[in-house]
Structure formats: structure tokens, C-alpha cells
Amino acid sequence: MPNEIAFILIAVFTVACAVAAMTRRQLVHCALFAAAAFAGLAALYLQLDAEFVGFAQLMVYVGAIAILIVFTVLLTRGDEVRSNRSQSSPSWLAGVAVAVLVLAGIALPILLSPALWHAAPVATGAPVKRIGEELMNRYVLPLEMVGVLLTGALLGAVVIAMREEPAVKPPSRSLVPARAESEEVVNLR
Amino acid sequence: MKGLDQIFISTQHALAGLAPAPLQPLVSMVLIIACLMSVFGACFALTTILERKTLGRMQNRFGPNRVGPFGLLQPMADGIKMIIKEDIVPFSADHALHFLAPLVLTVPIWLAFSVLPFGRNMTAVELDAGILFFFAIGSASELAVFMAGWSSQNKYSLVGAMRAVAQMISYEVPLVLSSVPVLMAAGSLSLSDIVQAQSGCALGWLPHWNVFTPWGLAGFALFLIAAAAESNRCPFDLPEGESELIAGYLTEYSGFKYALFFLGEYLGLFAVTGLAVTLFLGGWQAPAAWLEWVPSWGWFAVKFSAIIFLAIWIRATLPRLRMDQLLNFAWKFLVPLALINLLVAVAWLKTGTWRFPAAAEVRWLLGASVLAIAYVCLGRHWNGPAPRPRQYSYAE
Amino acid sequence: MLGFGIIKGLAETWRNFIGSYYDPARLTTVQYPEQKLPPNENARTIPFLVFDGEDPMAGLRCTACSICAQECPAHCIEIVKDTTKKPDYLGKMQFYPKVFNIDMGVCMACGICAEVCPFDSIKMDRVFELSSHDRGMVLQKSDLAKPNDYFREIHPTEAAAVDAARAEEQRKAEAKKAANPVLAKS
């Protein structure tokens, strides 16, 4: 019973945070609510005896991705300041309708299939040692590929987001001292 | 001696035994939480005063010495001052986030203490992935700092928060990388197992602590540097560099919320210091067998205080870095050195089977020389070429 | 090499830390209210008025000439002349101030008043514990007057010079009076 209560609390928290993350106007609020939703999911993983995954989720999503999103929001703040037009796309109603249809499409079969209502077997957990052994034996190829992918993503992200030094410096930056000097000269004359 | 060693555990069991049976787990949990919070709360108060007094001594002056004997009641005076101060929230601030930020900073750090082994059998929660929990929990503080800086709607706060977050993210990489060799050596993510793996002596007199291996020594130094940056200590305290940013992300905080931030900062230092003791200094292990009459928590406290004193000493000595120097230092010096350290640790663990005479000394020398060469080469080049003479556009 | 400077710095702070327990040169703080440094002779804070003899009001050297009030950059000195004259130490008849106020909230302790005073009447004091529980910042004539002995005590060199000059003037005046009593009487 305590387990059920904990599940309901965490689930309500996660869903509420997810809804807030998708509907708030302030992008920073959205990002922080998303981080809270990710933390709620980590709690659910812990509740499902997947300790390692839960902590990894907390570390990657709250510690890295949420921070990344927040940084991006701050670096692209011009939008927020400039536009006061609607934040939802013109066809948002259709989108939400499709989402509701998707929900119905998934939830109905779940509710109708009795095989899914059995209780969980006795927990065996996922000890960290076993995860490590599996990663090094059976899943070593995916592991290597993820390593390559992460390195590629790191380099790619840096290259994409790097500010390209323009071949000719933009006039607004390089001409400022020159103009100031010429004005001074004029004033002196 | 056994009794003194386990005095806290037996007291806890005795007190929990007084409660009715169904409530016993709850009572012992509350006892542990109360004990942790009071011990580290007192530690916080004591550290603030001792830090100020030590800093004073190192700068040729007395520290605070007016309130109580030797000024030891100064933290009480500070606390009373903080509590009765007016709590000012800026008009345009995001009130909810402004309120939440100190809590989000402080609460996870309290949680981080739950996995540290403070003595034999003295871990609040035995987690299989304890160190992962520690780092995962620690990542919440970055978000808290950002919340504080953003919700204040103040450009100094925002710049301070961005600096702090950039610094914390950058230094988390060497922090984790320098602790990975320890996990490899212990073969476990559980902090109790890591302490257990460091028991015993090598060569009959040298304790089996990680800090006495070449990779452990380098890792310990890297870990301390990264830890100082993670907890915004000097010389990495430029998120709140008062000479350029007023107080960084703390600018718009006052009263008790400010005190909470202060508390969070010190608790972060304590937590990461406790982790350093556990990972590199053998946790609660005594340095030699004949010293085991001192209780295990006593050894933890001694090592812990030594590192805290080192942090204070460094704070009294070093000036603050510049932002670009700070990030260069992390990415161009600490991270490569931590990676090389990882390789050295792998070689060290693989050569553990060497059986010829003086194998241990040869391994030590080889590892230390590789690290020393890497240190010298990286140290020469981490900051790039010598700075050009500065060119002034408007001065002169 | 990278790191040596840090070790040097750590060694220095360590020497300070240990030295502060036995070496007074490494703990130079003076614990002010209990300990005080011996005052410096040239120290000067706010102006005061010198008087000769026992009675502060009768022995005041000031002749209400108002040079100090005019020279004061902050205009903090207020002088009202008395209508009657009294003889000064040379026997000359001089005006005396009825009111002599200095607003210490405005005074900036520049010492110009003391430099311009032709009668060696206004001098600079050395007190510095001036905080008070009220706002008594305008000092009256009676607050400002301090005996010549006090002046000798705080600025012995300057006081000796002033005393010598005044004694010389007095001697000359006596001599003049002795030589020509009629002139002196008029």
C-alpha cells in the first residue's frame, strides 16, 4: 500500500510538471519544470528497483540536459523580448487532438488487456556489478558505439555552435575606434 | 575499544529499541537524520569561526575574538543577525523561484551525506551505487544556482549564475574522472566497499590507501582542485567575486535565505571533503594497526578536519582566477591529466601481478614518472603562449 | 614550473599562521579599545581654542578677527564680536568673541584656520573618539576652549615655539612701554 501511494504521488508530480513544462509561457520555467519531471521519472525508476538507471537519469537529465536547455534559453532570449505573439503554432488544436488520439490508442489496449494487471515478481534488482559485467561482455559493441556517438556529438555540437570568425571583420566592431579617432581629430581642428 | 568504536550504532539501536516494534525503522531513521544534521550543522558553525580565525592568523591579524571566549560564540551572533534581518525580495523577481532556489541548493546536499561512511558500520544508507548517487545529487545544485541567479532579475546575479554553472559543469568532469580510478581499484561503486578495499598495509608499514599510489596521489590533488571549484571555494570563487560582481548570484538575497546559501556552500564543501577522505585517504581506516584503539569515526574526523584546514589554508594564500583562466585550467590541464591518470591507474592495476623483487617500487617509479612528465608538459602549455603586451584603444 | 609559486605562497601563509602565536611582528593588530598606539605629535583632528591662565572665558587668546571664518573652506566657523574691548597679553585693547561656534559636522579638519590665526589662538586638537549619543556637532566657545598646558602637552614642539614667540613679543612690549610710557598709554 505505501508503494501504491508513493507511485500515485510521484506520477501526479511528474505529469503535473510535464504539463507545466509544455504549457508555461516563460521558457526558463518550462526548462525547470522539465527538469522536475525528469527527476520524477528518476524517482519512478528507483521505485522500480532500477537504482543505477535512476541515478544515471538524475545525473544526465537534471545535471546535464536541463542545464544545457537553460543555457540555450538564455542564449536565445531575443525571441522572448521581441515577440509578444502567440507561442503556440497555428495548428496547435490539431496537434493536441492527435496527441489525445495517440493517448487513447495506447491506453485503451492497456486497459483492456488483463495480462498487464498482475503484480510484479520478487525483486532481483540490477546490481551495479552485473550491469558492469554485462556492459563489458554482451553489450560491449553498443557501448563502444555509444562512446563514438558521444564523441561525435561533442565535436559536432562544438562545431555547429562555434561562432565562425568572419573573414572580414564586421564594420560595427572594427570601425568604432577609428571613427572615434576621426571625430576627435575633427573636434580638435 | 570495540564499544567506543560502535558507540553511536549501539546508542541508536538502544534508543530505537525503546519504540514500539512497527515504529522502530522510522525511529532509527529519524535518529540518524537528526544526528547527521546536528553534527554537520555544528560543524558548519564551528568551521565558519575557525576559518575566520585561521584566515586572520595567516594575514597577521586576530580573527573575530569579541563574542564569547576566544570569539567562539561568533557563529551564534552571526546566526541571530541573519535570522532577524529583513528578507528583501526584489519587486521584479520571480518570487517562487527566488524562494525555491536556496531550498533546492541545501536539501540535496543534506541527502549527499547519507551515503558517506563516517565510521565502521556508520553509513546512513548502504547504496549499491553510492558514489553515483553522490554525483547525481550534487548536480541539482547547479540548477539551484541558476534558479537563484535568474529569478533575481539582476544582471550581476545572472552573470554570476552563468559563471557558476559553467564552472561547476566544467569541474564536474575532472572531479568524476579523478575518482574513476578509485572505483576501478575497488571494483565497486559502493563507498563502504571502497573503504574496505583500502584496508591493510603494503610493505608492512604503508597503509593501503589510494593516496599512496602514484595515480591516487595525482587523483587526490585533481580531486581537491575540482572539489574546491565545485564548492565555489577560493581560488575559484569568482561566481561571487565581490570585486566585479557584487556577490554574484547571491546579490539579491538577504536574511535567512542568504544564510541558507552560505550553509549550502559549506555543506557542499563538507560533503565533497568527506568523499575525498573516503576515496583517497582510506575513509575511517587507521593509518597503522597499533593506532586502531582510536575509534574509526575519530580517524574520519581527523582526516576530514585536515582537508578542511587545507581548504582554508589555500583560501588564505591564493588570489582569485580570471574566468578564461579558470575554464582553460579545467579543460586544458585538469581533464587531460585526469585521463592520463586513468591510464596510469589501469597500468598499475594490470601490473599488480608482477612478482620480481622490488616490483612495488618499480611500479611506483614508473607511474610517478609518467604522471610527472605529463604534469610538466601540460603545465607548460595549458595557458598558451605568454600574453602579448596589452594594447589600449582609448587610454594614454 | 606550474605549482611552485603556489607552494611558496602556502609556505608564507604557514609561517604567518605559526608565527602569529609567538612573533609579535607577525601579528601586528592593535586591539583598539584596550590597547592604543602612543599618539603621534603631528596628529591633528579638529580645531580648538587656546586660553591662558585659569579662566577659560577670560583668558581666551581669540580677538574675533574673523580671519579663520573667512579662510575656512567649509564655512563652518561662526564668530560674533563682543561690543566691548579687553586688554590682551600685550596690554593692547582687543575685541573678544561673544559667540564662537564651529560646526563639526561640516569641518573637514584641514587646519587652515590654525595656520592663518595671527594670535596663535586656534590650534588643532588630537582627540579622535568623537562619537556621541546626541547630535551635538556644533561646538560652542566653552566646548572649544582648552588651556595652554593642554596645547603644550599634545604638540610640545609647536607650543614651545609659540610660547617663546609670545614671551619675546611681551618682552618687547614691556621694553617699549618702559621706554615710552606716554605712547603706551594712549
Add this chain to the structure above:
Amino acid sequence: MSTPLAHYLILSAVLFSIGFAGAVARRSAILMLIGIELMLNAANLNFIAFWRFGPHPEALGGVMFVLFSIAIAAAEAAVGLALVISIYRQRETAQVDGMDTLKN
């Protein structure tokens, strides 16, 4: 453990729909990314739930899949946000309907 598997699956479906609706209905590219991350997380929750309730919890397939999925999500977020920043530099907007240079 009295919570049945179906509860986790429904929660996962709800999260997936929320993420989907947000990704489709909002203009901001950053919010679209958050929506996609939410959908990925919902799928991860399914994996963990099925692993936990499945007949062979000692086989770590579900856990492994989620670990790799988290790593890939991190890579995806990094590249996606770098793209957003890059586009913002070019076009001064991070809204999806501002990125229509190839239209017509």
C-alpha cells in the same frame, strides 16, 4: 510491490502524449526538444517497467536499453541545442516557423 504494470504503462502513455502535444503545438524549437526528451523518457519508463514485471528480471536487457537511450538522448540534446543556437545566430529566432528560408 502492489502497483500493477498497467499503471506504469498508462503513466508512460500520458507522458508520451504530453510530450507529443507540446512538441507539435508549441512554436519554440527548444520546447520541441523538451517534448521529444519527454517522449524518450516515457519510452524508457516502459522499458524499465517491462523489465521489472517481465518473466526474466535477471536478464538486464531493459536496463541496458535505457542506459544507452539516456546516453543517446544526451547526445541528441547537445546537437539539437547547438543547432538551435546556430540557427538563432543566423536568423535571430528560435521559433520553428521562423526557419522557412527553403519555402517556395
